[in-house]
Amino acid sequence: MDLYQRLKSRRLLVVTGKGGVGKSAMTAALGRSLAARGRRTLVLEVDPRENLHQLLDVPPSGGEVTRVAADLYLQNLKPKAVVDWLVDEKVPIPMLARRVKESPVYQRFVEGAPGLQEMAIIGHCLRVVSGQAFSRPRIDTVILDAPATGHGIYLLTAPRLFAEAITDGPFHHLAQQGADFVADPDDAGLVIVTLAEEMPVQEALELRQALAERFGRQPDLLITNGLYPPLPPDAAGAGDPLLELWRRRRRINEDELARLERDWQGPKVELPLLPIDRGPALIGALQERLEAVLLGPRGAA
Amino acid sequence: MDLRAGRPPFLVCVGAGGVGKTTLAAALGLLSARAGHRTLVMTFDPSLRLKDALGVGAAAHGEEVAVPYDAPGSLHASLLDPRKTFDRLVARYAPDDATRDRILGNPYYDHLAGHLGGILEYMAVERLYEVARERRYDRVILDTPPTRQAIDFLEAPQRIVSFLDSGALKIALKPWFDEDGHLQPGGRRLGFIGRGLERFLDRVVGLQLLRDMSEFFRAFEPLFDGFRQRAQAVENLLASPDAHFLLVAGPGEARIPDTLFFARRLKAAGWRLGPLVVNRVHPRFDGGAEGSSAAERDGRQLFAWLGERHARGVDALRALLPPEQQLVALPLEPDEPTDLAALEAMGRRLQELLRSSATDR
Ligand SMILES: Nc1ncnc2c1ncn2[C@@H]1O[C@H](COP(=O)(O)OP(=O)(O)OP(=O)(O)O)[C@@H](O)[C@H]1O
Ligand SMILES: [Mg+2]
Numbered sequence: 001m002d003l004y005q006r007l008k009s010r011r012l013l014v015v016t017g018k019g020g021v022g023k024s025a026m027t028a029a030l031g032r033s034l035a036a037r038g039r040r041t042l043v044l045e046v047d048p049r050e051n052l053h054q055l056l057d058v059p060p061s062g063g064e065v066t067r068v069a070a071d072l073y074l075q076n077l078k079p080k081a082v083v084d085w086l087v088d089e090k091v092p093i094p095m096l097a098r099r100v101k102e103s104p105v106y107q108r109f110v111e112g113a114p115g116l117q118e119m120a121i122i123g124h125c126l127r128v129v130s131g132q133a134f135s136r137p138r139i140d141t142v143i144l145d146a147p148a149t150g151h152g153i154y155l156l157t158a159p160r161l162f163a164e165a166i167t168d169g170p171f172h173h174l175a176q177q178g179a180d181f182v183a184d185p186d187d188a189g190l191v192i193v194t195l196a197e198e199m200p201v202q203e204a205l206e207l208r209q210a211l212a213e214r215f216g217r218q219p220d221l222l223i224t225n226g227l228y229p230p231l232p233p234d235a236a237g238a239g240d241p242l243l244e245l246w247r248r249r250r251r252i253n254e255d256e257l258a259r260l261e262r263d264w265q266g267p268k269v270e271l272p273l274l275p276i277d278r279g280p281a282l283i284g285a286l287q288e289r290l291e292a293v294l295l296g297p298r299g300a301a
Numbered sequence: 302m303d304l305r306a307g308r309p310p311f312l313v314c315v316g317a318g319g320v321g322k323t324t325l326a327a328a329l330g331l332l333s334a335r336a337g338h339r340t341l342v343m344t345f346d347p348s349l350r351l352k353d354a355l356g357v358g359a360a361a362h363g364e365e366v367a368v369p370y371d372a373p374g375s376l377h378a379s380l381l382d383p384r385k386t387f388d389r390l391v392a393r394y395a396p397d398d399a400t401r402d403r404i405l406g407n408p409y410y411d412h413l414a415g416h417l418g419g420i421l422e423y424m425a426v427e428r429l430y431e432v433a434r435e436r437r438y439d440r441v442i443l444d445t446p447p448t449r450q451a452i453d454f455l456e457a458p459q460r461i462v463s464f465l466d467s468g469a470l471k472i473a474l475k476p477w478f479d480e481d482g483h484l485q486p487g488g489r490r491l492g493f494i495g496r497g498l499e500r501f502l503d504r505v506v507g508l509q510l511l512r513d514m515s516e517f518f519r520a521f522e523p524l525f526d527g528f529r530q531r532a533q534a535v536e537n538l539l540a541s542p543d544a545h546f547l548l549v550a551g552p553g554e555a556r557i558p559d560t561l562f563f564a565r566r567l568k569a570a571g572w573r574l575g576p577l578v579v580n581r582v583h584p585r586f587d588g589g590a591e592g593s594s595a596a597e598r599d600g601r602q603l604f605a606w607l608g609e610r611h612a613r614g615v616d617a618l619r620a621l622l623p624p625e626q627q628l629v630a631l632p633l634e635p636d637e638p639t640d641l642a643a644l645e646a647m648g649r650r651l652q653e654l655l656r657s658s659a660t661d662r
Contacts, residue, residue: 018318051555198349200319202349229599229603232593234597235594241584241586242604248635248636249635252637273607278555
């Protein structure tokens with residue numbers, strides 16, 4: 001199966017990477033692309049500072065599923081809301097459920113219990129694609145704009161750690177389902193976004209290794225974002241500080257690209273730093289470039 | 302703030318992940334040692350090359366190592382290892398070896414405690430406190446974990462303490478289980494909500510989770526007092542005139558609300574916000590976008606656009622800050638500073654900017 005087909009067949013795509021590398025932008029661009037090809041897609045943002053809607057040119061979702069375009073939907077998820085739904089499901093008396101949710105004990109528990117939030121996020125993705133979270137629209141693929149806290153791998157490993165630490169009961173069950181879902185080579189894929197700079201590349205390589213060790217899997221795609229353009233050979237104006245900065249920042253990019261060439265086996269895409277302000281125009285331009293690489297000039301046309 | 306002077310003895314570098322806190326902390330450390338102070342830089346998550354430059358390899362995990370740097374003062378560096386710090390804390394406050402081993406051996410601790418929300422941040426200030434008490438340094442510069450938002454760092458210790466203090470634990474600490482590990486019927490009389498909660502915990506959380514958590518926190522119980530007092534002492538240290546915060550922000554307008562929010566929160570908490578540094582700001586260049594090829598013209602246009610956009614971001618931020626708040630824009634360097642000489646140069650540049658912006662005001 002070619003690369004694009006694989007991405008398109010996923011039920012869950014987790015987009016991860018260090019803070020500020022362009023995860024949200026890639027989530028939006030990929031979402032637009034899959035939806036444009038008839039895959040019913042939900043882009044899911046887990047960030048209290050909502051900003052995906054801006055990139056997609058719709059009002060903030062405020063936690064609800066919002067229609068962006070044909071086959072494209074957006075939701076901003078608060079992990080606590082997922083646990084709240086669980087309470088509603090398991091405590092059938094509404095008044096009792098409400099009082100549980102209002103109690104500070106419960107709130108602290110949800111906030112503080114390790115692994116719970118990650119498990120809730122994955123659990124929500126699973127419920128969305130299996131039609132349990134809502135029946136309409138029926139979603140084929142969730143693209144998860146993963147929070148940049150700590151190491152990206154924790155989001156994927158938390159359900160399993162949880163299932164291992166807690167060996168029975170409903171939470172174990174839920175964690176186990178989530179763990180199976182992210183481990184399934186047909187269901188879930190990982191897209192890593194990085195800049196061609198030392199730290200994010202290092203983290204991308206570590207993430208790749210952790211994924212191989214814990215899941216025996218490879219990421220679906222590496223996106224190296226924000227590249228300075230190559231310096232044209234005839235632009236040699238010695239002593240021009242702009243050219244000097246350009247040359248040396250580009251060299252950092254090239255060193256890291258060379259490192260990835262050496263250490264990264266598997267599909268990768270390079271995207272330039274574009275002089276476009278954040279917003280739908282930027283996403284359109286990034287989508288076009290992504291598709292040019294993933295689909296070839298023919299598919300993109 | 303002038304690090305060549307003796308004050309402040311504690312400097313905490315805060316900001317969202319990926320903005321250059323660690324590099325700046327190291328640069329300021331060199332500056333401080335150069336000025337004759339015995340200085341410790343406690344870093345978190347440095348790049349490989351920065352580790353090399355400071356000479357803090359795997360050996361530095363949780364330990365302090367001398368940086369090979371010839372200066373009137375001295376420079377030490379350490380890498381924060383949260384797990385080690387946590388283990389050490391348990392060992393210190395455990396009343397006896399049996400309690401200690403019970404905690405360290407609990408599967409819940411082993412699998413998940415390292416991910417207790419905010420534990421990294423808590424451990425960072427915890428280490429600062431330890432080092433402060435030992436008084437082996439004139440100045441300690443603390444780099445902080447790469448949080449998503451700068452504010453997470455501030456709230457973390459409080460979150461941990463309130464989690465430890467919360468009723469969730471009181472419930473977990475209740476003798477839920479009899480000797481055979483079955484839920485004790487009745488136990489204490491619970492009110493209406495209490496019964497609902499109990500049912501919820503039973504039905505949703507599951508007994509196994511409760512059992513493990515309960516065991517974990519029961520084992521922890523003798524430590525709570527020490528822990529809580531310690532958290533209080535850490536807060537006092539951060540609120541004292543000895544501790545200043547250096548807020549590092551990335552360029553670009555998208556980050557402004559975060560930065561402002563954080564600055565206000567610091568002030569409101571009575572903590573001392575030192576300078577605010579916007580790092581990696583694209584410089585602006587004279588001249589238009591001409592060039593001998595289309596590619597060169599495009600490139601020049603990109604740099605002009607970046608310079609404009611970052612300058613706009615810095616201006617917007619300045620306009621929103623109170624006039625007495627010091628703000629400096631540190632330009633993007635052509636090369637990443639990865640050896641001591643380059644770090645020191647960066648520290649000097651920052652110090653220079655701080656001085657000139659202080660007299661501007
Ligand atoms: N290829 C690009 N060219 C120009 N600007 C870009 C590019 N990719 C991303 N950006 C810009 O970079 C900034 C960061 O991007 P984005 O918000 O997608 O990052 P993120 O990884 O989601 O960040 P966070 O970790 O804060 O969620 C945004 O202002 C975005 O518009
Ligand atoms: Mg984002």
